[in-house]
Amino acid sequence: MAKTATKTxxxxxxxxxxxxxxxxxxxxAVKATAKAAPKAKPAKKPALKLSMLKPxxxxxxxxxxxxxAGFDHAETDAWGHTRSPEFMARNPAHLTPMxxxxxxxxxxxxxxxxxxxxxxxxxxxxxxxxxxxxKRAMVDSAMFYLIGTLYPYVxxxxxxxxxxxxxxxxxxxxxxxxxxxxxxxxxxxAAIAEPLEVFHSFFRDGKPFIGGKNPSIADIRLAATLExxxxxxxxxxxxxxxxxxxxxxxxxxxxxxxxxxxxxYIAHVKSQAKA
Numbered sequence: 538m539a540k541t542a543t544k545t546x547x548x549x550x551x552x553x554x555x556x557x558x559x560x561x562x563x564x565x566a567v568k569a570t571a572k573a574a575p576k577a578k579p580a581k582k583p584a585l586k587l588s589m590l591k592p593x594x595x596x597x598x599x600x601x602x603x604x605x606a607g608f609d610h611a612e613t614d615a616w617g618h619t620r621s622p623e624f625m626a627r628n629p630a631h632l633t634p635m636x637x638x639x640x641x642x643x644x645x646x647x648x649x650x651x652x653x654x655x656x657x658x659x660x661x662x663x664x665x666x667x668x669x670x671x672k673r674a675m676v677d678s679a680m681f682y683l684i685g686t687l688y689p690y691v692x693x694x695x696x697x698x699x700x701x702x703x704x705x706x707x708x709x710x711x712x713x714x715x716x717x718x719x720x721x722x723x724x725x726x727a728a729i730a731e732p733l734e735v736f737h738s739f740f741r742d743g744k745p746f747i748g749g750k751n752p753s754i755a756d757i758r759l760a761a762t763l764e765x766x767x768x769x770x771x772x773x774x775x776x777x778x779x780x781x782x783x784x785x786x787x788x789x790x791x792x793x794x795x796x797x798x799x800x801x802y803i804a805h806v807k808s809q810a811k812a
Contacts, residue, residue: 584608584609584610584638584639585603585608585609585610585611585636585637585638585656586610586611586613586636586637586638587599587600587603587610587611587612587613587634587635587636588612588613588615588624588633588634588635588636588637589612589613589614589615589633589634589635590614590615590616590619590633590634591614591616591795591798591799591802592699592798592799592802592803593633593634593799594688594691594761594762594764594765594799595633595634595649595761596633596634596649596795597761597764597795597796597798597799598634598649598650598653598757598758598761599634599636599649599652599653600612600634600794600795601757601760601761601788601791601792601795601796602652602653602656602665602754602757603656604788604790604791604792604794604795605665605752605757605788605791605792606656606657606660606662606665608656615633615635619631619632619633627643627644627645628645628647630647632647632648633647634647634649634652635647636652636656638655638656640659641655649758650680650681650684650754650758653665653666653754653757653758654666654754657754664748664751665748665751665752665753665754665757666753666754667748667753672749675740675747676747676748676753676754676755677755678740679736679740679747679753679755679759680754680755680758682732682735682740683732683736683755683758683759683762684758686732687729687732687733687736687762688762689725690725690726690728690729690732691725691729691762691765691766692704692725693707693721693722693724693725694722694725694726694729694766694769694771695765695766695768695769697718697722698768698769698806698810699765699768699802699803699806700806707721708721722769726769726771729766729771733774733777734774736759737774737776737777737780740755741780745783746780746783746784747759751787752784752787752788756784757784757788757792760780760781760784760785760792761795761796761799763777763780763781764781764796764799764800764803765799765803767800767803768803768806768807
């Protein structure tokens, strides 16, 4: 009886031990499946394309504004290409800066002030271009006075030193004696002081900037214009030096990077003149 009980107990224990193993073996093996890597999204194309020339006041203006406004934009150096058939097919005036932007009737726009006005209007950038009629009128007046009065003097004074071609009808463009060209250049330099003071006493009128507490598109255009006067060692009044410094401090790299290209070109021109 004892042997039989022992055998029975042994068989029962063996069966009990075998059951879990059988169940474990019956479980299907879990296959390791690697998750598919997410597809890389195609790089987003910049919404705004800007064709520009680095050593230029007009181009510096839009380059500063585009950065200060935080636009997603791509710059293309158009040096040597503005007279190409491809460029002139889009821009028969062969001028820079030129933007390409969806929504423009002809797809492109040139003239620095028009570009800034368009982009500020499109994106509601009142900080740079106020919507209030009276404030906007002052910004517009300052810009038009600059391009119509101050900038022609600056161009006559600086273009000969910069090696830029002058407009037809200008003494610098003619076959006049070098003495006459020099006299015209000096006369332009002497004429700069009056309109420059107008910006100080009338358009700023005790404010940090023409735009008030923040630089407007007119301020960006004026500061860029004043940068060129360094090529002829023009003695800017203290307020003008402080004004440009304040704009650069306020806008940071948005101003200093494009300004660096203009300053670098001016330094190169002056070094070549001394050589």
